[in-house]
Amino acid sequence: MTPSIDIRNLTIRYNHTPVVDDLSFRINAGEFFIIIGPNGSGKTTLLKAVAGMIPHDHGTILLNDRSLHRYRRKELAASIAYVPQNLPLEFPFTVGEVVLMGRSPHQGILGMEGEADRRIAREAMEITETLHLAARKIEQLSGGERQRVFIARAISQDTPIILLDEPTAALDLAHQIQMMDLMERLKAEKQTTIVMVSHDINLAAMYGERLLMMKGGKVVTTGTPAEVLTFENLEAGYDCVVLVDQSPMGDFPRVSPVPNRYLYLMPRKTK
Amino acid sequence: MKIENAFSFKRLILTTVFLLLVLGVAVLIGLSVGSSAGNPTAAFEAIFSPDPSNEVLRTIIWRIRLPRVLLAILVGAALSCGGLVFQALMRNPLAEPYILGISGGSAIGAIVGILMGFSRFPGVGITAFAGSMATLGLILVMSSGRTILKKDALLLSGVMINAFCSAIIMFLLSITQDQRLHNIMFWLMGDLSIADLGQTGTLAVLLLPCVVLLFMLSHAMNLLLMGKEMAKSMGVNITTVTFTMLIVTTFMVSATVSQSGLLGFVGLVIPHLLRMLLGPDHRILLPSCVLGGGAYMVICDMLARTLPSQGEMPVGVITALIGAPLFIYLLKRSAS
Numbered sequence: 335m336t337p338s339i340d341i342r343n344l345t346i347r348y349n350h351t352p353v354v355d356d357l358s359f360r361i362n363a364g365e366f367f368i369i370i371g372p373n374g375s376g377k378t379t380l381l382k383a384v385a386g387m388i389p390h391d392h393g394t395i396l397l398n399d400r401s402l403h404r405y406r407r408k409e410l411a412a413s414i415a416y417v418p419q420n421l422p423l424e425f426p427f428t429v430g431e432v433v434l435m436g437r438s439p440h441q442g443i444l445g446m447e448g449e450a451d452r453r454i455a456r457e458a459m460e461i462t463e464t465l466h467l468a469a470r471k472i473e474q475l476s477g478g479e480r481q482r483v484f485i486a487r488a489i490s491q492d493t494p495i496i497l498l499d500e501p502t503a504a505l506d507l508a509h510q511i512q513m514m515d516l517m518e519r520l521k522a523e524k525q526t527t528i529v530m531v532s533h534d535i536n537l538a539a540m541y542g543e544r545l546l547m548m549k550g551g552k553v554v555t556t557g558t559p560a561e562v563l564t565f566e567n568l569e570a571g572y573d574c575v576v577l578v579d580q581s582p583m584g585d586f587p588r589v590s591p592v593p594n595r596y597l598y599l600m601p602r603k604t605k
Numbered sequence: 606m607k608i609e610n611a612f613s614f615k616r617l618i619l620t621t622v623f624l625l626l627v628l629g630v631a632v633l634i635g636l637s638v639g640s641s642a643g644n645p646t647a648a649f650e651a652i653f654s655p656d657p658s659n660e661v662l663r664t665i666i667w668r669i670r671l672p673r674v675l676l677a678i679l680v681g682a683a684l685s686c687g688g689l690v691f692q693a694l695m696r697n698p699l700a701e702p703y704i705l706g707i708s709g710g711s712a713i714g715a716i717v718g719i720l721m722g723f724s725r726f727p728g729v730g731i732t733a734f735a736g737s738m739a740t741l742g743l744i745l746v747m748s749s750g751r752t753i754l755k756k757d758a759l760l761l762s763g764v765m766i767n768a769f770c771s772a773i774i775m776f777l778l779s780i781t782q783d784q785r786l787h788n789i790m791f792w793l794m795g796d797l798s799i800a801d802l803g804q805t806g807t808l809a810v811l812l813l814p815c816v817v818l819l820f821m822l823s824h825a826m827n828l829l830l831m832g833k834e835m836a837k838s839m840g841v842n843i844t845t846v847t848f849t850m851l852i853v854t855t856f857m858v859s860a861t862v863s864q865s866g867l868l869g870f871v872g873l874v875i876p877h878l879l880r881m882l883l884g885p886d887h888r889i890l891l892p893s894c895v896l897g898g899g900a901y902m903v904i905c906d907m908l909a910r911t912l913p914s915q916g917e918m919p920v921g922v923i924t925a926l927i928g929a930p931l932f933i934y935l936l937k938r939s940a941s
Contacts, residue, residue, distance in 0.1 A: 422830075445824035
């Protein structure tokens, strides 16, 4: 069964300043959950804490009703895959080896690969369109290729939960959609829980089932895209004027930031 | 397209067998070449034929050269592993026990032990370990937190620790008056001539479990190269693994330093050479460093014994003459 993530009163401090401040929310099993918010709002820190990368000062993170602390490192790695924002640049191994390394939590201490591991790694490379890169070194890849390789690695880790930190930032338009479609497919086929930090509000609106908007380490609001992405919330969260309407494609909002030269068209804010 | 993967059991066994052969050849050369008695061909015959006329040569070979060759294997293996592990752990191709100052720290410990009149083993070994742990602590404090990955910070702190260690060593030498001075000086420059079978055997027994433990952690070293975060997310228990590797390698280095003195750059030359030949996988590199490092040291020691010199040249001179230029080359390449 796919585990759910339950976060209660989570506080994380850097040098005594809370970066994540008394946060409580729940991510349901099999959900496509997207965390949005302005720069420095604590999204990445929150994601790292959920991945078990960094300790927290207060509160609890429950994975399937069991505290994250109580998981052994390897057990956690078999439950949660994590794709960080800053991917390693210098890494002497080939793409194929990197994707195979994703199998480590399921292997013995020496990481000996069996046939099954190879098959899973190969599938992960096929669906991320990285199989043709298999023999290349990581340092020879473009930013977008590298991003897809590390997503392939996360998929080959074969976990019920995948955490991704701004996975579309380095990708072009076609690969952005392809990446998000892929995550949606994983969710549909394997009931994988997808938790993503994103700066792209429109992608979040298109794919997210539930969104969490953060600011200053606190929750601004959480709910469906239609509930979260109102112009009131966005203007409060991002301190900028936006126009929100319905997407022509379907039942989700479309967010357009308003450039300065069109501000006169907007209804004035009353002070 | 096939998924390329540098690692397989077959490859591990093939490289191990090949390097065993290399080591075997190095040992034969090390046994048959020497400063005294006879040409290599005669020595070669003396090893393989039990002809009584070769008795003197055989005594030299088995009593003097063999312990020395065995000690050289152990020292070369331990220092190469030390370099490999530090390079993986600090994600820095220039990390090496000697350059980081860890060898210097254990030298201070060892000299203190010698001056206090301890026996070479285990007394001096223990003070050497204490000295190297102290410098390791210092390095970790100085390069703690975010700067630990920065090449320059790590190297600079190593240079400073080395300078500091040399000052203390000089101080200790300046207050030493008696005959021990010459011994310490010679030992400092790296010397394998004091080898005897008993001590070498003890060293082997101490080093073997360390090597096995490091081999068990070799896949974790691969994952560590991806960065601490990525390694963690793939199930590596960073704290445990890091501390185990640091303590085990520091122990190995200090155990060899207390036996052989300061031998620089071995942990740089061998891992780099093998990485160029065999690729980046530590599951292959670690056993290869044991065998290749051993062979390298045997050859270096053979050169030290046979190159013309007044008396005998310390083997540390040879390893530094080979290693220091390589270090500068690697520094230049990693800067560009």
